[in-house]
Amino acid sequence: MQDSRQIVLDRIRSSLKTSVLPMARASISPREAAPSSDYAAMSQSFQRDMETVGAKIHRPANDFAAVDLVVDLIQELGSNEILAWDDAELPLAGLPYALHKAGIRRADHRIPNDDIGRKQKLAALSALRVGLTGASAGLADTGSLAVISSPTRPRLASLLPMTHISLLPINRLYPTMAAFFAAHPGVMQDASNLVFISGPSRTADIEMTLTVGVHGPKYIHVVLCP
Amino acid sequence: MSNVTFYDRVEDALNNEQLKVALTRTTSKLGGLRINALASLPDADGVRDRARLIRAHTISKLADYLEQFAANVEKMGGHVHFADDAADANRIVLELAKQYDIKTVVKGKSMVSEEMHLNHEFEEMGITVWESDLGERIVQEAGEMPSHIIAPAIHYTREQAGDLLHDKLKIPLSHDPAVIVGHVREKLRQEFLVADMGITGVNFGVAETGTLALVENEGNGRLTSTVPRVHIALMGIERIVPTLDDLSIMLQVLARSATGQKLSVYTNLLTGPRRKSQTTGETDGPDALHVVIVDNGRSKVLGTELAEILYCIRCGACLNACPVYQQIGGHAYGSVYPGPVGAVLTPGLRGIGPWAELPHASSLCGACKEVCPVRIDIPRMLLKLREEGHEKGLAPAWVKMGLPMYRFVATQPALFKFVIKASGFGVRMLAKIQGNGGWLNKLPPPLSGWTEHRDFPPFAAKSFSEQFKNRK
Numbered sequence: 130m131q132d133s134r135q136i137v138l139d140r141i142r143s144s145l146k147t148s149v150l151p152m153a154r155a156s157i158s159p160r161e162a163a164p165s166s167d168y169a170a171m172s173q174s175f176q177r178d179m180e181t182v183g184a185k186i187h188r189p190a191n192d193f194a195a196v197d198l199v200v201d202l203i204q205e206l207g208s209n210e211i212l213a214w215d216d217a218e219l220p221l222a223g224l225p226y227a228l229h230k231a232g233i234r235r236a237d238h239r240i241p242n243d244d245i246g247r248k249q250k251l252a253a254l255s256a257l258r259v260g261l262t263g264a265s266a267g268l269a270d271t272g273s274l275a276v277i278s279s280p281t282r283p284r285l286a287s288l289l290p291m292t293h294i295s296l297l298p299i300n301r302l303y304p305t306m307a308a309f310f311a312a313h314p315g316v317m318q319d320a321s322n323l324v325f326i327s328g329p330s331r332t333a334d335i336e337m338t339l340t341v342g343v344h345g346p347k348y349i350h351v352v353l354c355p
Numbered sequence: 356m357s358n359v360t361f362y363d364r365v366e367d368a369l370n371n372e373q374l375k376v377a378l379t380r381t382t383s384k385l386g387g388l389r390i391n392a393l394a395s396l397p398d399a400d401g402v403r404d405r406a407r408l409i410r411a412h413t414i415s416k417l418a419d420y421l422e423q424f425a426a427n428v429e430k431m432g433g434h435v436h437f438a439d440d441a442a443d444a445n446r447i448v449l450e451l452a453k454q455y456d457i458k459t460v461v462k463g464k465s466m467v468s469e470e471m472h473l474n475h476e477f478e479e480m481g482i483t484v485w486e487s488d489l490g491e492r493i494v495q496e497a498g499e500m501p502s503h504i505i506a507p508a509i510h511y512t513r514e515q516a517g518d519l520l521h522d523k524l525k526i527p528l529s530h531d532p533a534v535i536v537g538h539v540r541e542k543l544r545q546e547f548l549v550a551d552m553g554i555t556g557v558n559f560g561v562a563e564t565g566t567l568a569l570v571e572n573e574g575n576g577r578l579t580s581t582v583p584r585v586h587i588a589l590m591g592i593e594r595i596v597p598t599l600d601d602l603s604i605m606l607q608v609l610a611r612s613a614t615g616q617k618l619s620v621y622t623n624l625l626t627g628p629r630r631k632s633q634t635t636g637e638t639d640g641p642d643a644l645h646v647v648i649v650d651n652g653r654s655k656v657l658g659t660e661l662a663e664i665l666y667c668i669r670c671g672a673c674l675n676a677c678p679v680y681q682q683i684g685g686h687a688y689g690s691v692y693p694g695p696v697g698a699v700l701t702p703g704l705r706g707i708g709p710w711a712e713l714p715h716a717s718s719l720c721g722a723c724k725e726v727c728p729v730r731i732d733i734p735r736m737l738l739k740l741r742e743e744g745h746e747k748g749l750a751p752a753w754v755k756m757g758l759p760m761y762r763f764v765a766t767q768p769a770l771f772k773f774v775i776k777a778s779g780f781g782v783r784m785l786a787k788i789q790g791n792g793g794w795l796n797k798l799p800p801p802l803s804g805w806t807e808h809r810d811f812p813p814f815a816a817k818s819f820s821e822q823f824k825n826r827k
C-alpha cells in the first residue's frame with residue numbers, strides 16, 4: 130500500500146521554514162530523575178493516593194501473612210478459578226502452593242489462533258471474577274502500579290475480572306514515573322504493554338457523577354509485600 | 356455544515372435551559388478540580404514551563420521526530436501509515452478492514468476519527484462500529500457530535516442518558532449513573548469480546564521508543580487495544596514527544612488539567628503488537644498494530660502564525676475556563692474541536708472562509724491562556740484570525756453593524772486606548788455595583804446588543820493592545 134509519508138514529511142519541512150514557534154529551543158537540557166530509598170515515605174504516599182481513589186491497600190507483616198491474606202481474599206469472593214500470572218511472576222514464594230492447597234485453580238490463559246476458539250476462550254476468561262498479578266513497580270507520587278506484559282504475564286489478568294489483586298514488594302516503589310523510567314531504560318523493548326494503573330476503572334461521563342467499575346476492575350487490592 | 360448559522364446555534368444553545376445547567380455544573384466542577392490537582396504538583400509552574408519547552412522543541416523538529424518514531428514503531432513490529440488528509444486516512448483504514456476481513460469494530464475515543472467521520476465511512480461499508488467510551492457511546496447512539504474534548508456527553512442529564520441507553524442498547528431503564536454503568540459494562544463487554552478490530556486515538560507517540568501512550572479512565576481503551584486481533588491507532592502528526600522522560604512531564608500536567616486527577620486510571624504504553632515467537636510468545640494483545648499518522652491540514656497550520664496551536668495536548672481546560680463556552684457549550688461551535696482551542700484550530704485547519712465567526716466567539720479575557728498547561732497564547736492567535744477575517748471581508752455581522760463606533764475608534768490608536776482604559780475602569784466599577792463576580796450581565800448602550808446573550812468580562816489589568824505591544 131503506497132502512502133503519503135514523503136508528501137507529509139516534505140510539507141512539514143517546508144512549513145517549518147516560516148513557522149512562528151514561541152519558546153522553541155534547539156535542544157532541552159536533560160534532567161536527573163532523583164531516585165529514593167525512603168520506602169517508608171514512598172509507601173505512605175502510595176497508599177494515601179491509592180486509597181483516595183477507592184483502592185484497598187493491605188500491609189501484611191510478613192510473607193506468610195501475605196499468602197494467607199491473598200488466599201482469604203479469593204475465597205471470600207467465592208472463586209475457585211482465577212485469571213493469574215504464572216508462578217514465577219508472583220513475587221510471593223509460598224503462594225502457588227497455598228492456592229493449590231486451597232483448591233483454587235489458575236485458568237490457562239493461552240488463546241487459540243482460530244476465530245471460534247479464540248472467541249470462546251475470551252468469553253471463558255471474561256467470566257472469571259478475580260485477576261492476580263505482580264506489579265513491576267509502584268509510583269509513590271501518583272499512587273500507581275506499573276503492570277508489564279510478557280508471555281507469562283497476560284494483560285487480561287488486570288483487565289477482564291471485576292476484582293484485581295496485585296502483589297507489590299515494597300522495594301519496587303519509585304518516587305516518580307520519571308525515576309522508574311530512568312531505572313529501566315530498556316523496558317519498552319521487552320514488552321508490548323506497560324500500563325500504569327491508578328485505581329479502579331471509572332467514569333464521570335454522566336453528569337460528572339463519579340462511578341466505578343466501568344470496563345475494567347471495580348475492586349483493586351494491592352498487597353504491599355514487606 | 357448545514358445552512359444553520361453559527362448565530363442560530365448560539366441562539367439555540369442560549370435558549371436551552373437544561374444545557375445551561377449541565378454546562379455550569381460541569382465546567383465549574385472541572386475547573387475546581389484542576390486547581391486542586393495542580394496544587395498537588397510540586398513546582399507546577401516549573402513543570403508547565405518545561406512542558407511548553409518540550410512541545411515547542413518537538414514541533415520545531417517535527418519531521419525528524421516523526422521519522423524516528425515511525426522507524427521505532429516498525430522496528431518493534433508495528434506498521435506505520437501517513438495520511439495526507441481525512442479522505443486518505445479513511446482509505447487506509449478501510450483498506451486495512453478489507454485486508455483483515457473485519458466485520459465489527461470497537462472504538463476508543465479518538466478526536467482524529469471525528470475529523471475523518473470514520474464511523475460514517477464504516478457504516479457505508481456495512482461494518483458495525485461500537486463506540487466504547489461511555490460519553491462517546493451516548494452521543495453515537497443519539498446521532499450527535501461530542502460537545503467537549505474530554506467529556507463528550509457533557510450536555511446530557513442522567514435522565515436523558517438513562518432513557519437513551521435503555522432505548523438504544525435495550526438495557527434496563529434506570530436514571531442512577533451507577534446502575535446504568537453496570538448494565539453498560541455487561542452489554543459492551545460482549546462487544547469487546549467479539550470485535551475483530553480495535554481503533555483508538557493516541558495521546559503521545561514517543562519517538563525514542565516507538566511507544567504509543569493512551570490515557571483513559573474507563574478501561575475501554577485498554578480493552579480496545581488488547582482484545583481484538585488488529586489494533587489501529589489514529590494520531591495527528593503533532594502528537595509526538597521525544598523521550599520517555601518528556602512523556603512523564605506531559606503526563607504530570609495532562610490529567611491534572613483535564614479531570615483534576617494526578618494521573619488517569621490507565622496510562623497505556625503500547626510498543627508494537629503482541630510479542631510472538633515459535634515457542635513462547637505473549638498470550639494476549641493484538642496480532643497486528645497499525646499506526647495511522649494523519650496530517651489533514653496540520654502541516655499547513657505549521658507554516659503560519661498559528662503554529663503554536665499545535666503545542667496543544669487536548670486537555671480541555673481552556674473549554675472549562677472560557678466564559679463563552681460556559682454559555683453556549685460545544686455544539687454551537689459547529690466544529691469537531693470546540694472552545695478556545697477549536698476557535699483557533701478549526702479556521703487554521705479548514706480555512707477561515709466558513710469559520711470566520713469562530714475567532715469572535717471569545718471575549719479575549721485571557722482565561723484560556725491562563726489555564727493552558729502548555730501556556731498557549733490563544734488570544735494572540737484569535738486576534739490574528741480576526742484580522743485575517745477582516746482583510747477578507749468576512750467579519751461577522753454584529754461586528755459590522757452592531758458596533759459602527761468600533762471601527763471609528765479602533766482606527767485611531769490614541770482614542771482606542773483611551774476608550775479601552777476608560778471602559779475598563781467603567782466596567783470594573785459597574786461590576787462592583789452589580790456584583791456578579793466581576794462579570795456584567797448588561798452593558799449600557801451602545802454595547803447592550805453585545806451583552807444581550809453574554810456576560811461582559813472584567814478587563815484584564817493590562818489591556819490587549821498593551822500586552823500586544825509588550826510582546827513585540
Ligand code: SF4
Pocket residue numbers: 612666667668669670671672673674696723726727728729730731
Ligand atoms: S489549548 Fe491548552 S488548555 Fe486548551 S485543550 Fe489545548 S492544551 Fe488544553
